[in-house]
Structure formats: C-alpha cells, structure tokens
Amino acid sequence: MRTEIIINQGIHESRIAILEDGRLAEVWVERPESERMVGDIYKGSVSAVIPSLQAAFIELGLERTAFLQVKDMVEAENANGDEEGGQSRNSRRPRSFPPIQGLLKKGEEVLVQIAKEPISTKGARVTTQLALAGRFSVLMPNGSWVGVSRKISSFTERRRLRDLVRELRPNNYSIIV
Structure with missing residues (x-):
C-alpha cells in the first residue's frame, strides 16, 4: 500500500x-x-487538599490551578463492562472512596490529564486516570484488564480481539480495542 x-x-x-x-x-x-487542552498530560504539584470537598487543587503552571476530585483518582471500573473479570456495567454498586487526605499531601507531585476545559474563573478539571487514545485502541497505565468496544457485535470477533490483546498487553496497562 x-x-x-x-x-x-x-x-x-x-x-x-x-x-x-x-x-x-x-x-x-x-x-x-x-486549541483544546482536554487530553493533555501534565506533571503538577498539589497546592491544596480540601477534605470537605474530597478534592485537591493542582498547580500545573497554567493561569488557574486545576481541580482533582477523589473519584477521579481511584482506578475506574472498565466502562465497557468487558473486563477480564467479566463484571457487567449494570452490576455496578455505589462506590465509596478513600479520604483524599490519605491519598495526597500538599507539595506532592502528581501526573494528571485534563478531563474538562477551564471555564470562566474555574481551572481545568483533571484526573490521574491517564488514557492515551489511538486510532483503534486506548492505552491506560496502572491497570490490568482488556476491553473490547461494544461496537464490535460479533462474539467470535470480540473473543479473538480480547485474546490477541491479552497476549500483547504490557504489564501494568489496560487496553480497550
């Protein structure tokens, strides 16, 4: 070609x-x-931890500090409901999160990805759940599952892709195809 x-x-x-x-x-x-910021990855520093909000403000070197909620720190379940453990999206229960003050300390460095653009006087919303999207897949560090898009309806093709990606998946990474 x-x-x-x-x-x-x-x-x-x-x-x-x-x-x-x-x-x-x-x-x-x-x-x-x-120019959009969503998807950009930054190494930031925790400028404040606010236990009452279960959130922290992260200094990224931008005009305003970014906002990180505890729910955007804890490892997310596979949104496709197709993780290796076989849990379905419909079986989710309300989740409780650990206190943010146990996860972050002022001055700590953290790697974050912009999840929502800054608006008016508010800074960007960020997450520690990094996702690197490609043309046909999404690679996520600090995970261990494989997901297959629901757009692929053939059970045989879904199984083939899942098995193939399991063989190729680097340790400590999750992948959605």
Whole structure:
C-alpha cells in the first residue's frame, strides 16, 4: 500500500491529509483559536487538599490551578463492562472512596490529564486516570484488564480481539480495542 501525507499550512488553519493508494484515509484540520487542552498530560504539584470537598487543587503552571476530585483518582471500573473479570456495567454498586487526605499531601507531585476545559474563573478539571487514545485502541497505565468496544457485535470477533490483546498487553496497562 502506498501512503502519502499532504500538509497545507494557511494563515488561519493547518490541514493534514493521509492518502492510502490515492484514497483519503484521514484528515485533520487545526485552527489556533480552537486549541483544546482536554487530553493533555501534565506533571503538577498539589497546592491544596480540601477534605470537605474530597478534592485537591493542582498547580500545573497554567493561569488557574486545576481541580482533582477523589473519584477521579481511584482506578475506574472498565466502562465497557468487558473486563477480564467479566463484571457487567449494570452490576455496578455505589462506590465509596478513600479520604483524599490519605491519598495526597500538599507539595506532592502528581501526573494528571485534563478531563474538562477551564471555564470562566474555574481551572481545568483533571484526573490521574491517564488514557492515551489511538486510532483503534486506548492505552491506560496502572491497570490490568482488556476491553473490547461494544461496537464490535460479533462474539467470535470480540473473543479473538480480547485474546490477541491479552497476549500483547504490557504489564501494568489496560487496553480497550
């Protein structure tokens, strides 16, 4: 297969196209005024732990401090309900979380990912549950399960993908395909 990358840089936007055998496979358009932070990963420092909110403020070097809730720190269950343990999304029970003051201390460094853009006077909302999304998969550090998208309806294909990814999955990582 022949792959070509075409880049067009203009005053107001940049455009990138990927052609495979002369056919458009992917296209991206980037405009400076529409730069988004969601998904960006930062190494920050805890500036305050607020037990009454079960949250902390994280200094990232941005205009405002970011907000981290305890529920965004504790390892999430597999949202696809397809983890190796076989639990279903419908079987979730209300979860209790450990106190934030037992998880974070002022001045501690923490790796976070922007989950929600800053709005008005509020800083960005962040999570410690990092997720690196690719074209066909999502890689999450500090996990150990494999998930398969519900968009794949064939039981046989789901099992094949799950078995394949289990063999390839690095230790201490979760993957959704």
